[in-house]
Amino acid sequence: MKTIKFLSLVATAAILVTSCSDDDDAGPEEINEEEVITTMKVTLSPQQGATITLQSQDLDGDGPDAPVITVSGNLAANTTYEGEIELLNETESPAEDITEEVEEEGLDHQFVFVSTGSIATVDYDDVDAGGNPVGLEFILTTGDAGDATLAITLRHEPTKPNDGTLSGAGGETDFAQTFPLIVE
Amino acid sequence: MISLFMFLKTLISIILFGFIPLMVTAQDCSYSLSGTVMDYHSKDALIGATVSVIGSKKAVLSNLNGSYRLNGLCAGYIELEVFHPECPTLIIPLTIEGNQVYDIKLEHHLEELDEVKVVGNSIAEQTNSALEETLHLEELEIYSAGTIGDALKEITGVSSLNTGANIVKPAIHGLNGSRVLIMNDGVRMQDMEWGDEHAPNIDVNAAGSVSVVKGAAALQYGGDAIGGTIVVGPGRIPQIDSLYGKTMLTGSTNGRGGNLTSELTKSYKNGWFVKGQGSFKRLGDHKTPDYLLSNTGVKEAAASVQLGKHLFTSGWDVRYSFFNTELAVLRASHIGNVDDLIRAINSGEPQTIEPFTYDLENPRQKVTHHLAKLKYYNRFEGVGKWTAQYDFQRNRRFEYDIRRGEANNQASIDLLLTTHTFSTDFKWDAKEQFHLQFGLLGRYQENFPNPETEVRRLIPDYQKWDIGSFLLGEYRVNDALFLDAGVRYDFTNVEAQKFFQKTRWTERGYDTEFQDLIIRDTGSQYLVNPVFDFHNVTATVGGKYAVAQNGNIRFNYTLAQRAPNPSELFSDGLHHSAARIELGDLRMKSETSHKISASLENDYADWGWTVEPYANFIKDFIFLEPTGAEYTNRGAFPVWEYNQTDARLLGVDVMAFSNWTDQWSTEHQFSIVKGKDRVTDAPLIYMPPANFRNKLVFSKPTWKSFETSLESQYVFQQNEVPGNIAVFSPEQQQEVEVAINSAPEAYHVMAFTSKLEFPFHNGTKLTTSLSIHNLLNTSFRDYLNRQRYFADDLGRNITLQIKFNY
Numbered sequence: 005m006k007t008i009k010f011l012s013l014v015a016t017a018a019i020l021v022t023s024c025s026d027d028d029d030a031g032p033e034e035i036n037e038e039e040v041i042t043t044m045k046v047t048l049s050p051q052q053g054a055t056i057t058l059q060s061q062d063l064d065g066d067g068p069d070a071p072v073i074t075v076s077g078n079l080a081a082n083t084t085y086e087g088e089i090e091l092l093n094e095t096e097s098p099a100e101d102i103t104e105e106v107e108e109e110g111l112d113h114q115f116v117f118v119s120t121g122s123i124a125t126v127d128y129d130d131v132d133a134g135g136n137p138v139g140l141e142f143i144l145t146t147g148d149a150g151d152a153t154l155a156i157t158l159r160h161e162p163t164k165p166n167d168g169t170l171s172g173a174g175g176e177t178d179f180a181q182t183f184p185l186i187v188e
Numbered sequence: 189m190i191s192l193f194m195f196l197k198t199l200i201s202i203i204l205f206g207f208i209p210l211m212v213t214a215q216d217c218s219y220s221l222s223g224t225v226m227d228y229h230s231k232d233a234l235i236g237a238t239v240s241v242i243g244s245k246k247a248v249l250s251n252l253n254g255s256y257r258l259n260g261l262c263a264g265y266i267e268l269e270v271f272h273p274e275c276p277t278l279i280i281p282l283t284i285e286g287n288q289v290y291d292i293k294l295e296h297h298l299e300e301l302d303e304v305k306v307v308g309n310s311i312a313e314q315t316n317s318a319l320e321e322t323l324h325l326e327e328l329e330i331y332s333a334g335t336i337g338d339a340l341k342e343i344t345g346v347s348s349l350n351t352g353a354n355i356v357k358p359a360i361h362g363l364n365g366s367r368v369l370i371m372n373d374g375v376r377m378q379d380m381e382w383g384d385e386h387a388p389n390i391d392v393n394a395a396g397s398v399s400v401v402k403g404a405a406a407l408q409y410g411g412d413a414i415g416g417t418i419v420v421g422p423g424r425i426p427q428i429d430s431l432y433g434k435t436m437l438t439g440s441t442n443g444r445g446g447n448l449t450s451e452l453t454k455s456y457k458n459g460w461f462v463k464g465q466g467s468f469k470r471l472g473d474h475k476t477p478d479y480l481l482s483n484t485g486v487k488e489a490a491a492s493v494q495l496g497k498h499l500f501t502s503g504w505d506v507r508y509s510f511f512n513t514e515l516a517v518l519r520a521s522h523i524g525n526v527d528d529l530i531r532a533i534n535s536g537e538p539q540t541i542e543p544f545t546y547d548l549e550n551p552r553q554k555v556t557h558h559l560a561k562l563k564y565y566n567r568f569e570g571v572g573k574w575t576a577q578y579d580f581q582r583n584r585r586f587e588y589d590i591r592r593g594e595a596n597n598q599a600s601i602d603l604l605l606t607t608h609t610f611s612t613d614f615k616w617d618a619k620e621q622f623h624l625q626f627g628l629l630g631r632y633q634e635n636f637p638n639p640e641t642e643v644r645r646l647i648p649d650y651q652k653w654d655i656g657s658f659l660l661g662e663y664r665v666n667d668a669l670f671l672d673a674g675v676r677y678d679f680t681n682v683e684a685q686k687f688f689q690k691t692r693w694t695e696r697g698y699d700t701e702f703q704d705l706i707i708r709d710t711g712s713q714y715l716v717n718p719v720f721d722f723h724n725v726t727a728t729v730g731g732k733y734a735v736a737q738n739g740n741i742r743f744n745y746t747l748a749q750r751a752p753n754p755s756e757l758f759s760d761g762l763h764h765s766a767a768r769i770e771l772g773d774l775r776m777k778s779e780t781s782h783k784i785s786a787s788l789e790n791d792y793a794d795w796g797w798t799v800e801p802y803a804n805f806i807k808d809f810i811f812l813e814p815t816g817a818e819y820t821n822r823g824a825f826p827v828w829e830y831n832q833t834d835a836r837l838l839g840v841d842v843m844a845f846s847n848w849t850d851q852w853s854t855e856h857q858f859s860i861v862k863g864k865d866r867v868t869d870a871p872l873i874y875m876p877p878a879n880f881r882n883k884l885v886f887s888k889p890t891w892k893s894f895e896t897s898l899e900s901q902y903v904f905q906q907n908e909v910p911g912n913i914a915v916f917s918p919e920q921q922q923e924v925e926v927a928i929n930s931a932p933e934a935y936h937v938m939a940f941t942s943k944l945e946f947p948f949h950n951g952t953k954l955t956t957s958l959s960i961h962n963l964l965n966t967s968f969r970d971y972l973n974r975q976r977y978f979a980d981d982l983g984r985n986i987t988l989q990i991k992f993n994y
């Protein structure tokens with residue numbers, strides 16, 4: 005009999021303890037991921053002539069929709085462009101500028117540029133606190149007229165310094181997109 | 189007055205000190221005690237029980253009617269000892285006051301051993317007819333610094349799905365996860381078993397024995413164990429006055445760490461007991477034969493306390509256990525996108541190798557499991573035993589990923605799973621030949637994914653109710669033939685609140701079927717409130733037939749149904765740690781398994797063998813498979829989708845042993861399983877490859893119980909795998925094949941063990957053992973290790989263990 009009393013006491017205590025949970029609010033809170041880079045805008049400004057913008061926008065982040073790539077126009081042959089990269093998270097309103105974060109953590113980030121076709125060279129035009137390139141600013145020089153591609157990859161925690169190739173940089177990919185271009 | 193007082197005092201003294209001894213010597217020693225020795229449950233007479241008076245030479249045997257008679261007993265307190273070869277020995281205190289009749293009831297059922305007052309290693313079988321195997325304490329102790337999943341692989345037909353060395357998920361007959369039910373001291377583990385990289389939250393050091401039922405036949409525990417049931421039992425506590433314990437220290441070279449475990453039990457003759465146990469494990473980075481596996485350390489702490497009173501007729505116990513593990517996940521397995529995966533697969537070695545450290549960096553997991561249990565039982569004479577139990581579990585899981593900035597210290601997955609279970613059963617065992625067990629279960633479960641992660645939830649908020657009921661019967665036709673049968677019904681209701689990205693909602697086609705589930709539109713997402721009911725039936729029938737002296741034939745058929753788990757229903761999104769997009773499906777139905785298994789067993793004097801073939805046909809089999817890729821601004825990710833198909837698994841487990849001489853013996857095990865998708869006629873993913881193990885054992889008990897063994901394990905290449913997927917690589921600007929399903933080559937590893945025991949006169953004992961895994965430091969990769977894309981498996985590991993029993 006004693007054990008039964010004891011058991012009922014423990015059971016009552018257990019119910020009291022466990023029934024003190026705190027739900028019944030208005031359903032779960034919505035999460036909008038803050039680290040998503042939905043949009044990359046690349047501005048290519050020549051000394052003379054039209055500024056070209058390249059954009060890759062994926063508003064559903066990791067959702068099923070693929071990124072939408074837009075290129076504002078064709079590049080001019082044998083021209084030097086000053087390149088600048090802007091990264092945004094447009095799932096938030098107003099859009100969050102992720103460029104600053106990459107700039108601040110320059111030691112842990114690097115863009116890698118891989119080009120094919122009529123692009124002659126892509127060179128870094130900025131440095132992090134350690135004197136190594138980041139790639140938010142770069143110089144792109146076109147060659148003769150023809151087709152080209154420019155692949156821009158942002159690596160997180162890359163090996164620094166490196167030889168500017170993807171395998172040399174290592175690390176994880178935070179952003180990767182390839183832009184088809186026409187040089188005329 | 190004074191003289192009168194003195195007189196009285198003297199008189200009292202005479203009475204007290206003189207007369208009493210006189211009275212004792214003059215007591216009447218002509219009394220008799222008689223009665224019947226019978227079975228507690230059936231009241232059948234027990235023949236040949238020895239009834240003796242402790243401290244005297246009086247002893248008699250019960251006759252053909254079970255009756256006994258002791259003559260010439262003196263009045264006063266005596267203790268009777270009752271011994272019967274098929275029963276635990278019983279001690280009965282009695283006061284003799286004259287000629288008395290006293291009936292003695294003995295516990296005569298071997299399977300009832302769980303509360304009985306004997307120390308023994310006979311572990312009750314969970315079923316009669318299904319395939320079953322048990323690991324005993326000494327086998328478990330070898331894995332003190334490992335995991336329960338490692339230990340379970342000793343059992344033929346059990347493999348594991350690993351994520352590195354620390355996350356070992358047991359698989360039975362090729363099936364893992366929610367299809368493997370784990371009972372931890374009578375409590376069904378609710379520890380998010382749905383994820384591939386979620387290992388059971390059980391400390392191997394807290395287990396006294398582990399039994400594996402290969403299939404769903406043990407339906408008293410649950411109806412959905414399509415793979416099987418793992419029954420982890422605590423050590424048995426004897427009903428004697430005793431204080432005992434053990435401390436074990438294990439050190440391993442691979443990981444440069446080890447484990448310390450200690451336990452202490454205090455038991456009393458009146459049934460009370462209290463037991464405490466704790467262990468702590470710490471390992472740093474593991475290594476392969478050629479390189480270090482950076483970020484593969486582990487830190488684990490576990491403890492349990494148990495208190496109760498176990499008598500034969502009734503008893504109760506409370507238990508609380510705590511398990512905390514923090515484990516690092518191979519740095520090189522954290523990849524960004526499909527190009528990183530291709531690069532990792534092609535390079536053949538990890539992309540990141542750093543100097544050895546004990547530090548646990550991201551990616552890592554941190555899991556805490558609390559379990560509290562309260563159990564009561566009462567036995568009704570001549571009827572049976574009633575048991576009731578309440579248990580509470582709270583499982584908190586954090587998964588940390590490599591993230592930018594301050595978010596790196598914020599978990600990407602933060603789930604809290606709370607479960608309450610109440611269960612009760614009644615076992616009617618009055619008849620010797622026929623037993624019935626009836627049980628009921630109610631369970632409530634709540635999952636809370638913490639929004640502070642700022643990562644979209646992989647598993648949503650949900651509440652789940654389970655109600656179950658079963659009836660099991662076993663019938664002993666004669667000494668050779670046992671039959672058993674059972675039926676179970678389970679109802680599951682799950683209600684979730686989940687956000688879907690609108691694009692995903694449409695892509696999945698939910699907009700045509702489930703549009704009415706939407707309760708809120710936030711702009712880019714829908715909040716959806718799905719409520720699903722599942723009705724599942726499990727049934728089993730089988731028999732065991734003893735052939736002559738040394739053979740057994742078993743046959744079992746089990747029908748089992750399993751409701752889809754939350755992961756299979758609701759998974760949705762990028763699983764960062766696996767760099768894959770995992771998609772569940774709201775349309776999932778319960779899967780239905782028909783499993784037929786048989787066992788042929790023969791044990792002769794010096795050798796024996798067992799052959800266990802089985803076939804499992806699973807309708808609407810739920811499985812996760814790579815189906816393609818989705819493109820994002822971070823590149824392409826492989827998409828893994830939960831799909832349903834009709835599957836067929838055919839397999840056989842073979843075991844044999846031979847004692848060549850008194851000292852030399854060998855053991856042999858072979859198991860193979862073939863899984864096929866019957867719809868597409870393609871192989872099933874993640875089926876364990878054929879496995880052949882041979883062990884040579886030398887033992888010489890007179891040399892301090894010396895025992896040494898050499899084991900060879902050959903794992904064949906899995907030659908039946910699903911096809912690889914082709915993905916457009918943004919980096920290479922072309923379609924490339926990702927070798928995501930290709931199986932690694934066959935491998936052969938050797939293991940060595942040796943053991944010595946040093947008993948001391950005061951009853952304590954020291955045991956030392958040395959074991960070496962992967963003796964030849966062979967490089968290999970295992971198909972069932974999810975990190976096989978990134979790195980080799982573990983190299984040589986030398987483990988030294990010192991155990992002190994006191």
